[in-house]
Amino acid sequence: MNRREAISSVAFLLGGSIVGGQAFILTGCSSSIKDVQDLFSKENILLMDEIAETIIPKTDTPGAKDAKTGELMAIMIKDCYTPEDQKIFIDGLQKIEDLSKKEYSKKFTECSPAERKKLLVQLDTEQKEYQITKKDGDPQHFFRMIKELAIFGYFTSEQGGNQNLTYVEVPGRFDACIPFKKGDPVYLNP
Numbered sequence: 001m002n003r004r005e006a007i008s009s010v011a012f013l014l015g016g017s018i019v020g021g022q023a024f025i026l027t028g029c030s031s032s033i034k035d036v037q038d039l040f041s042k043e044n045i046l047l048m049d050e051i052a053e054t055i056i057p058k059t060d061t062p063g064a065k066d067a068k069t070g071e072l073m074a075i076m077i078k079d080c081y082t083p084e085d086q087k088i089f090i091d092g093l094q095k096i097e098d099l100s101k102k103e104y105s106k107k108f109t110e111c112s113p114a115e116r117k118k119l120l121v122q123l124d125t126e127q128k129e130y131q132i133t134k135k136d137g138d139p140q141h142f143f144r145m146i147k148e149l150a151i152f153g154y155f156t157s158e159q160g161g162n163q164n165l166t167y168v169e170v171p172g173r174f175d176a177c178i179p180f181k182k183g184d185p186v187y188l189n190p
Contacts, residue, residue: 039074039077039078039086039090040074040077040078040090044074044090044093045070045071045073045074046070046109047070047093047096047097047108047109048069048070048073048074048093048146049064049065049068049069049070049071050065050070050108050109050116051070051096051108051116051120051146051150052064052065052069052070052073052146052149052150052153052154053065053069054113054116054117054120055120055146055147055150055151056069056150056151056154056160057113061159061163061164062159062160062163064150064153064154066159067153067154067157067158067159067160068157069149069150069153069154069157072149072153072156072157073146073149073150073153076149076152076153077089077090077149081145084139085139085140085145088139088140088142088145089142089145089146091142092142092143092145092146093142095142096108096119096123099119099122099123100115100119103115103118103119120143123143124143124147126141126143127141127142127143127144127147130144131144164185165185165186166184166185166186
C-alpha cells in the first residue's frame with residue numbers, strides 16, 4: 001500500500017472528519033509537489049515543515065519534517081480543500097509570519113524552538129476560543145487546519161506509522177483485551 005492509498009483509507013475510516021475530508025474521499029489526491037507551485041512557494045513548504053516539526057518534534061523517533069509533512073500539507077490543500085479554505089490556510093501562514101515578525105523581529109523559520117512553540121501555543125489558544133464561539137457555517141480556524149494536517153500527514157507517513165505506532169500488518173486473531181502499559185505505542189492496523 002502506498003502513502004496515497006493509506007491516506008485515502010484513513011480519510012474514509014475517519015468518515016471524512018478532517019476539514020475538506022468529504023472532497024478528499026470523493027476526489028483523492030492527484031497532485032505531486034510540483035503541481036502545488038501555483039499556491040505554495042518553496043518557502044511556504046519549508047514554513048509548513050517547520051510548523052509541523054514544532055508540533056511533532058524529532059526526539060528518539062523522527063519528527064514531522066523527516067516525514068516531509070509540509071509537502072503533504074501543500075498537496076492536501078491544493079487537491080482537497082475548497083478555494084475558500086485554501087485562502088484561509090494561506091492567509092494563516094502569512095499571519096504566522098506576521099506574528100513572528102511582530103514578536104521577535106524575524107521570520108518563523110529563524111526563531112528558536114522555544115519562540116516557535118510560544119507562538120504556536122498562542123495560536124492554539126486562539127483557535128480553541130474560536131471553536132467555542134464558532135457557529136454552523138463559519139469557516140475553520142487556519143491553525144486547526146494546520147494541526148490536523150500535521151498530525152494526519154505525520155501518522156500516515158512511513159516514519160510515523162512504523163516508528164511511533166505499533167504496526168501489525170496482518171493482525172491475526174482478535175484480542176479484545178491486550179496488555180497495555182503507559183508508554184507503549186498505540187496500535188496501527190490498516
